[in-house]
Amino acid sequence: MKLIAEAAQNIEVLAEANADGTKALYITGPFMEANVVNGNKRMYTKEVMKNAVNNYVENKVAKGTAYGELNHPSGPQIDLERACILIKKLDMNDDGQVMGKARVLETPMGNIVKGLLESDCRVGVSSRGMGSLKSVNGINEVQKDFKLVTAADVVADPSAPNAFVNGIMEGVDWVFNENTGEWVEAIAHKYKHISERKRKEELTEAAKLHLFNTFLNKL
Numbered sequence: 001m002k003l004i005a006e007a008a009q010n011i012e013v014l015a016e017a018n019a020d021g022t023k024a025l026y027i028t029g030p031f032m033e034a035n036v037v038n039g040n041k042r043m044y045t046k047e048v049m050k051n052a053v054n055n056y057v058e059n060k061v062a063k064g065t066a067y068g069e070l071n072h073p074s075g076p077q078i079d080l081e082r083a084c085i086l087i088k089k090l091d092m093n094d095d096g097q098v099m100g101k102a103r104v105l106e107t108p109m110g111n112i113v114k115g116l117l118e119s120d121c122r123v124g125v126s127s128r129g130m131g132s133l134k135s136v137n138g139i140n141e142v143q144k145d146f147k148l149v150t151a152a153d154v155v156a157d158p159s160a161p162n163a164f165v166n167g168i169m170e171g172v173d174w175v176f177n178e179n180t181g182e183w184v185e186a187i188a189h190k191y192k193h194i195s196e197r198k199r200k201e202e203l204t205e206a207a208k209l210h211l212f213n214t215f216l217n218k219l
Contacts (some may be wrong), residue, residue, distance in 0.1 A: 005088050013117050014101075025114055026102040029153050032127050034096035042140045046096050047114065048088070052129065057149040061090055068102060068125070070109040076130050076149050084109035084154050091119040100125075100151055117176050125152035 014026040034049035044052075061065035066087035067078050085102040092098045102125075104117070106109050116123055131146030 010167055019129055022055055025117055026088075026101055027104065027117075027123070027125065027152075027154075028101040029099070029125075030097045031090070031125055032097075032098040034092070036090060036096070037139055040140075041138070042142055044142045044146070046092075048097065048142055049096065051152075052142070052146050052148050053090060053098055056151060057090050060148075061087055066090070066102075066151065068154060070151045070154050072126065072153060072155060073128075076128070078150065082109050083107055084113045085152060087151055090151050094117035098151070102152055124155050126155045127151050128153055 012027070014028055014031050016024050018028060019023055032044070032049065032053075034044045034046045037043045044206060056066065064086070067083040068085040068087060069079060069082040070084040073079060073082065079182065082107060085104055087102045087103040088099055090098060091100075106113050106114075113123065128143075128149045129146055130149060132143045133140040134143055135141075
């Protein structure tokens, strides 16, 4: 399965009063969109997007665990040390737009976002999910196994060239390890039946190659 990231624009900033008179910052706007070919040459059908959103709302938003991180992470896990927002609302309208609202958290990364917003800096959001792709007439259609990791990570500039995001977010295949309950790189999963010593040796070389390729993708 591929790690899929999509950038969104037109995000607005809101300040709402808390019960104690302090203000909480929120970002709101369209986080994702279905039935359109996006800048990454991918398309989500309404059915695929609706199912992913409903599942995410039920299992994450409703339980208060719909976190977003600052900047693009390199994998499909949520790192609480990098959490900067908590998604409070997420809903897909009839036009296929997924409208979201997220509160900026009072965490180290959240305070960075807060400082940027209060300094009139522009930020955007980028969704992150796991799923397979099918090429149809030059377009990658996201398949029914798609699941959201988060509906919004906070990024510096959602209008930046997509090649940078693709190189970081889609350079590695991931598989789900049922024993640990975690996503792991497919290259590690491939060597699971090899002796421990041999596996470590080969993984070390593979990791070096992966890091080198990642560096090249950043150039």
